[in-house]
Amino acid sequence: MADRFSFQGLLSQAAPPPRKGGAVKRGKYDFAVAYPDPDSIPIDGLMESLKHALAEEGRDLALYADQRGYAPLREFVSEKLARDRDIHVSADDIILGDGSGQTIHMLLEVLVDPGDVLLIEDFVYSGTLNQMRRFQGDIRGVETDQDGMLPDALEGAIQKAISQGRKPKLIYTIPTFQNPLGWTMTLERRKAMLEVSQQYGVPIMEDDCYVDLRYDGEDVTSIYSLQELGDLGDHGGDDMGSVMYVGSFSKIIAPGMRLGYLTAPKELRERAQAAKSGGSVNSFAAYAVHRYATGHLDTHIEEINGIQRAKRDSMLAALGENFGDRARWSQPDGGLFTWLEMPEGSDITSIRDRVLETADVGYIAGPNFAPDGVSGRNCARLCFGYNTPEQIREGIARLAQAFEREGVL
Amino acid sequence: MADRFSFQGLLSQAAPPPRKGGAVKRGKYDFAVAYPDPDSIPIDGLMESLKHALAEEGRDLALYADQRGYAPLREFVSEKLARDRDIHVSADDIILGDGSGQTIHMLLEVLVDPGDVLLIEDFVYSGTLNQMRRFQGDIRGVETDQDGMLPDALEGAIQKAISQGRKPKLIYTIPTFQNPLGWTMTLERRKAMLEVSQQYGVPIMEDDCYVDLRYDGEDVTSIYSLQELGDLGDHGGDDMGSVMYVGSFSKIIAPGMRLGYLTAPKELRERAQAAKSGGSVNSFAAYAVHRYATGHLDTHIEEINGIQRAKRDSMLAALGENFGDRARWSQPDGGLFTWLEMPEGSDITSIRDRVLETADVGYIAGPNFAPDGVSGRNCARLCFGYNTPEQIREGIARLAQAFEREGVL
Numbered sequence: 001m002a003d004r005f006s007f008q009g010l011l012s013q014a015a016p017p018p019r020k021g022g023a024v025k026r027g028k029y030d031f032a033v034a035y036p037d038p039d040s041i042p043i044d045g046l047m048e049s050l051k052h053a054l055a056e057e058g059r060d061l062a063l064y065a066d067q068r069g070y071a072p073l074r075e076f077v078s079e080k081l082a083r084d085r086d087i088h089v090s091a092d093d094i095i096l097g098d099g100s101g102q103t104i105h106m107l108l109e110v111l112v113d114p115g116d117v118l119l120i121e122d123f124v125y126s127g128t129l130n131q132m133r134r135f136q137g138d139i140r141g142v143e144t145d146q147d148g149m150l151p152d153a154l155e156g157a158i159q160k161a162i163s164q165g166r167k168p169k170l171i172y173t174i175p176t177f178q179n180p181l182g183w184t185m186t187l188e189r190r191k192a193m194l195e196v197s198q199q200y201g202v203p204i205m206e207d208d209c210y211v212d213l214r215y216d217g218e219d220v221t222s223i224y225s226l227q228e229l230g231d232l233g234d235h236g237g238d239d240m241g242s243v244m245y246v247g248s249f250s251k252i253i254a255p256g257m258r259l260g261y262l263t264a265p266k267e268l269r270e271r272a273q274a275a276k277s278g279g280s281v282n283s284f285a286a287y288a289v290h291r292y293a294t295g296h297l298d299t300h301i302e303e304i305n306g307i308q309r310a311k312r313d314s315m316l317a318a319l320g321e322n323f324g325d326r327a328r329w330s331q332p333d334g335g336l337f338t339w340l341e342m343p344e345g346s347d348i349t350s351i352r353d354r355v356l357e358t359a360d361v362g363y364i365a366g367p368n369f370a371p372d373g374v375s376g377r378n379c380a381r382l383c384f385g386y387n388t389p390e391q392i393r394e395g396i397a398r399l400a401q402a403f404e405r406e407g408v409l
Numbered sequence: 410m411a412d413r414f415s416f417q418g419l420l421s422q423a424a425p426p427p428r429k430g431g432a433v434k435r436g437k438y439d440f441a442v443a444y445p446d447p448d449s450i451p452i453d454g455l456m457e458s459l460k461h462a463l464a465e466e467g468r469d470l471a472l473y474a475d476q477r478g479y480a481p482l483r484e485f486v487s488e489k490l491a492r493d494r495d496i497h498v499s500a501d502d503i504i505l506g507d508g509s510g511q512t513i514h515m516l517l518e519v520l521v522d523p524g525d526v527l528l529i530e531d532f533v534y535s536g537t538l539n540q541m542r543r544f545q546g547d548i549r550g551v552e553t554d555q556d557g558m559l560p561d562a563l564e565g566a567i568q569k570a571i572s573q574g575r576k577p578k579l580i581y582t583i584p585t586f587q588n589p590l591g592w593t594m595t596l597e598r599r600k601a602m603l604e605v606s607q608q609y610g611v612p613i614m615e616d617d618c619y620v621d622l623r624y625d626g627e628d629v630t631s632i633y634s635l636q637e638l639g640d641l642g643d644h645g646g647d648d649m650g651s652v653m654y655v656g657s658f659s660k661i662i663a664p665g666m667r668l669g670y671l672t673a674p675k676e677l678r679e680r681a682q683a684a685k686s687g688g689s690v691n692s693f694a695a696y697a698v699h700r701y702a703t704g705h706l707d708t709h710i711e712e713i714n715g716i717q718r719a720k721r722d723s724m725l726a727a728l729g730e731n732f733g734d735r736a737r738w739s740q741p742d743g744g745l746f747t748w749l750e751m752p753e754g755s756d757i758t759s760i761r762d763r764v765l766e767t768a769d770v771g772y773i774a775g776p777n778f779a780p781d782g783v784s785g786r787n788c789a790r791l792c793f794g795y796n797t798p799e800q801i802r803e804g805i806a807r808l809a810q811a812f813e814r815e816g817v818l
Contacts, residue, residue, distance in 0.1 A: 007520075007676050008576055011613065012544075015519045018679030020478040021501065038471035043463045046693075050459070054452045061665030062447035062795065068430040076616035092430065098507060100686025110424045134683070137419075169419055203414065242414035256692030258471030267416050270427030274543070277514035278507025282663035282691040284455075362435035386471070 004305075010166060015136050016116070020343040027362030029395025034179065034336040035386040037179040037311070039252045040304045042292060049291030050284070067273055069096025072285035077247070077261050086225035088244060088261070089263045096281040097272050100248035100260030105131050105139065106272040107205060107244055107262065112137050119202070121149055121341070123369040125179040126264055128172060138166070140370040146330065147370035148175060148185030151192035156262055158200045168202045170244075175223060177210040177335025180369045184333055190223045198227075209248035209260070212301050214334040215309035226265075241265040247266075251287055251336065252301055257285045262272045291392040305342055308336070314389035315382065318396035326409055329382075336385040342378040347406045349377040361395050415660035422488035423523070425543050436771030438737040438804025443588065443660075443745040444795040446720070449713045451701060452662045458700030459693070470692055473695040477683055478505025478670075479663065481694035485671050485702055494617065495634035496654060497658055500674045504682050509618045509669030511656035514540050515681040516614060516653055521546050526570040528560055528611070532748070532778040533783060534588040537581060537616070547575070548780040557584060557594030560601035567609045577611045579653075584632060586619040586744025589778045589790035593742055599632045607636075607651055612650070617731065618669070621710050623743035633672075650674040658698055666694045675757065715758045717745070723798035724791065735818055738791075745794040751787040755817045758786040768811040770804050 026032065026382035035045045054061075070075060074091035081087040097103035112118065114136035120128070124143035132139050139182055140161070143153040154171065158260070168198050175185040185193070197204050206223045227240040244264035248255055259281060264272065287351075292300075315338060319329050328341045340363075348355075366376020384392055403409035435441065463470075473818060477483060483500035490496040506512035521527065523545035529537070531550035543777050549570070552562040556742075563580065570577050582602070584594035594602070606613050615632045636649040653673040658666055668690060701709075724747060728738050737750045749772075751757055757764075758774035765771050775785020793801055812818035 005607065005610070005649045005674070007674065010520060011523045011677075011680070012518070012525075015680050017681035018676070019476065019683035020473055020679060021504070021682060023475055033473060035471045038468040041467060041470050043467040043470075047456075047460060047463065051456060054456065058452040059447040059449060061450050061452075061663035062444045064442060064444070064664050066430055066432055095430070098691070101558070102687035109422055110423070113421045113423065118420075131686075135762055182550065198414065201414070203416065203419065236696065240414045242662070253471050254470035258687060258689075258691045261648065267427070268420075270429060271420070271424050273430060274425035276430035277540075277686055278511035278667060280663075282507070282666075282667045282694050284694045284697065285691050288693065310719070338544065374425060384606075 011090065011315050014136070015312050016183070025356065025357050029361040029391060029398060030386045031384070031395065032362035032364050033386070034338065034383045036251050036254065036306050037304055037385055041071050045252075045289045045296055045300075047353065050098065050158075050180055050288035051286035053291045057287065057319045065283055066282040067276065067280050069281040070283055070290060073286045073290040074181070074261070075258070076290055079180065081263070083317055084219070085211070085222040087222055087263065093266075093269065094261050094263050095269060095276070096286065097260045097262060097276065098209065098258040098278065098281055099250055099255065100246045101127050103132070103260050103262035103272075104128055104205070104207065106136075106254060106275045107246075107264065108132060108135050109275040109300045110268060110271045115166075116165050118169045119138040119154065119157055120371060121173060121178060121181065122371075123180055123366065124371070125174060125207075125381070126170065126364070126368045129369070138171070139372040144181065144183070146179070146183045148183060148189040149173060149193055151189065151196055154193060155196050158196065158202060163199070167200070170203050171197055172206050172207065174206045174207045174210070175221065176208055177190065177213060177332055179210065179335070180337055180364075181339045182330030182332035182335060182337055185218055187220050190221065190226055194226050194243070196224055197202070198240060201332055203242045205244045205246070209246065210251055210335040211247070212252050213305060215305055215312060216333045238370050244268065249325065253292070254302070257289055258282065259285060259289055289377065299397060308385060310389050311384040311387070311392055314392045315384040320395045322397050322400035323328050335385045340380045340382050342377060342408055347377045348380055348403065348408055351406045351408065355399065355402045355406070359398045361399045361402065416502040418809070421544070433678055434765065436765050437769040438800060438807060439714070439749065439771045439795050440804065441771035442795070443771050443792045444592065445660050445663065445745065446713055446716050449716055451705070451709055453707055454701050454709075455662075455697045455725065459697035462696035462700045466696065474689040474731065476685065476689050478690040479692055479699060482695045482699040483708055487697055488587060489777040490656075490672070493628070494620070494631040496631055497674065502672050502675075502678065504671050504678060504685070505695065506669045506671065506685065507667040507687065508653045508664065510536050510660055510682075511685070512655045513537055513614070513616065513683045516576075516673065517544050517546075517657075518684040519677060519680040520578050522620075523682055524575075526575050528544075528563065528566050528577050529582045529591065529780060530582060530587060531780075532589055532788070533581065533780070534583060534776065535773070535777045538778070538780065546578070546777060550780040553590065555591060555592045557587070558582060558602055559600040561606055563602060564605050564626040567605065567611060571609070576609070579612050579614050580606055581614045581616065582632070583616045583619070583631065585617055585620060586741055588619065588744070589746055589773070591739035591741035591744060591746055591747045593629055596629050597685055599630065601633050603652070605634055606641055607649060612651045614651065614653045615677065616655050620656070620661055621661050622698065622714060622717060622742050624714055624721060625742045628631070631785040651676065661706065661713070662701070666698055667691065668694055677796045690737065714743075717794060718795040719798050720796070720801055723801045724805060727802045731806050731809035732818065746790050746792045749789045749791050751785060751817055756786045757789055757812065757817055760817065764811045764815070766778035770808045770811065772808070
């Protein structure tokens with residue numbers, strides 16, 4: 001009998017390494033993944049909305065829809081962006097994707113060749129990191145503090161790359177309730193960042209997927225809209241077209257709906273659209289979210305923010321009680337996580353699996369968010385969206401006990 | 410004021426050309442796109458199914474699901490493949506995608522470098538062609554007749570490519586109710602194709618997305634399962650692992666659900682999974698389709714096949730009445746289209762827009778399905794899934810009149 005067929009030599013040089021499927025072990029106290037509150041998913045509202053939509057447009061499920069996705073939902077996004085983020089683009093300028101993750105993938109695919117320099121915050125959402133690695137980007141972290149990326153550090157990183165003959169392809173930032181760090185970039189920093197980016201001709205990808213989850217304080221103007229203010233002196237003004245913007249319904253409706261969106265300058269957007277795989281987004285989900293969002297979304301966001309505020313408060317209080325001055329953590333005004341920093345030199349990365357096993361507490365360790373994949377062994381992202389406030393209190397106490405057992409607290 | 414930002418010099422060398430969004434003009438008699446029957450979409454059944462699923466698992470919409478997609482639906486696909494296609498793989502060996510289009514994209518992304526030789530039937534689904542072009546494949550058509558790809562032509566194409574130092578990366582085929590040609594590959598041809606492919610070490614991608622839409626005759630064994638029969642003499646036998654298989658729910662439930670699937674040898678599958686953008690498929694749609702398919706799918710398929718059989722019969726009869734012996738067309742035992750061939754030398758490609766305008770009849774001309782993008786100007790795909798039998802009869806009569814006016818009939 002012949003040997004089994006081998007794909008050796010047939011794989012693309014750009015093929016990504018294998019990824020195994022299968023469920024990841026989750027803790028009872030699941031601070032690992034940025035899930036929203038599972039009890040606040042508006043199931044009845046979505047069902048009711050879907051019913052109406054299907055009565056009106058169910059036959060259209062037989063069609064292959066506009067590649068950009070369901071037009072009325074793009075219209076809704078256009079209006080929401082104008083109202084909430086001072087971003088004025090038409091529905092035609094918006095492309096829906098399967099979560100903001102896919103919209104980021106589309107933009108990266110259009111911009112990034114292997115070896116291209118990509119600038120990001122010093123710790124950043126691992127999903128974006130993975131995509132940047134998939135396109136073989138040279139990912140470089142830029143130093144941040146609690147107000148966001150440091151403009152001087154950004155300028156230095158750009159100058160360094162240029163001096164190497166490799167002008168960066170883009171600056172990726174999550175300016176609001178940054179994942180995993182939890183801070184929100186100040187208006188001054190946003191302006192400074194935009195100014196630097198335009199001075200050197202490096203575009204910004206603004207990932208604003210948590211912006212609606214604000215529990216305290218006032219919204220900070222989007223970076224995208226700052227290019228339209230004409231107030232940046234010599235370098236700026238009036239819709240420069242240097243910012244790409246992505247957002248999502250995952251955190252305000254549900255990740256399972258797989259609906260995100262992008263807007264970007266036309267020359268980029270039309271190529272990003274060509275790079276989208278899977279055709280237009282799921283009409284079934286888009287119908288439901290469109291009908292539900294129209295009229296219900298503001299109330300719903302208010303409601304979930306009340307719930308999630310209590311969860312955040314519970315986590316921050318529990319951290320204070322159990323970790324005191326033996327650790328530091330960020331004070332997020334919104335979003336779904338805080339960033340825990342144990343003293344320099346301690347290692348909560350190698351004990352991660354054991355803590356999950358023995359204490360039933362899950363977290364994701366720092367190196368998962370580091371461009372170099374190794375920094376931040378003393379850090380962890382703690383998400384508070386999934387568990388109840390009581391469970392969070394309990395879980396943080398158990399986490400502290402486990403850290404004590406392991407000798408890191 | 411500064412100039413508008415330019416992305417000149419920032420685009421990836423592999424960036425696809427821009428694609429404009431926007432609705433395509435459709436005819437009242439819409440034979441252009443392979444839509445299924447819009448009145449047979451089981452809207453009530455899907456709603457009922459979704460309601461049950463959300464009551465049971467609605468909270469899980471808060472989670473980021475297994476990258477391979479909703480496990481119970483993969484289980485369903487596994488059982489369906491075993492029963493209907495003699496393909497025996499576990500749910501773990503299956504990945505769900507946003508339509509079979511995305512699963513093809515994932516596999517191509519893993520296999521194809523620019524310039525790689527890809528062998529396909531001489532006319533083939535334009536969606537696959539576009540994806541192959543997106544990865545800059547060197548797409549070569551292989552001659553077919555009404556029984557499928559000619560084995561000698563296939564062997565010749567492989568030998569030619571090898572003699573150029575460029576062994577083909579894969580053979581793509583739609584063996585059942587081929588799109589756009591309408592034939593079904595015979596068992597003998599399937600065996601011969603598999604034998605040639607294994608002899609030269611070139612894998613096959615079997616796109617079986619129309620297989621459930623059979624109106625006459627008996628199912629033909631899948632190519633995938635033939636590799637397990639061990640009856641291929643010296644070259645074959647027992648799960649060689651040289652065939653990738655993709656299928657879809659688009660044609661048996663609705664395209665708007667965006668649900669397809671792939672199975673492939675592990676080394677390939679795990680890379681394809683890593684190449685998937687957008688995370689796991691939409692849970693909302695997967696829940697509904699899983700619950701609906703379990704228990705209802707067979708009856709539903711029987712029902713839509715009855716409806717679509719009548720549509721096919723109407724189109725074939727109308728072609729006979731209006732085109733007689735002045736044209737040829739395929740006699741599909743299933744699927745959603747027939748392939749119309751006007752006499753060699755005539756051109757129904759350049760008149761396509763005018764026919765749509767004046768007769769309100771839509772079709773897609775041959776070059777859209779040709780690897781070289783120019784062959785087949787005397788050909789068109791005519792889809793019969795969307796209109797009613799009466800409209801089809803009317804539309805074909807109008808098409809013939811338009812062709813007469815244009816002097817091509």
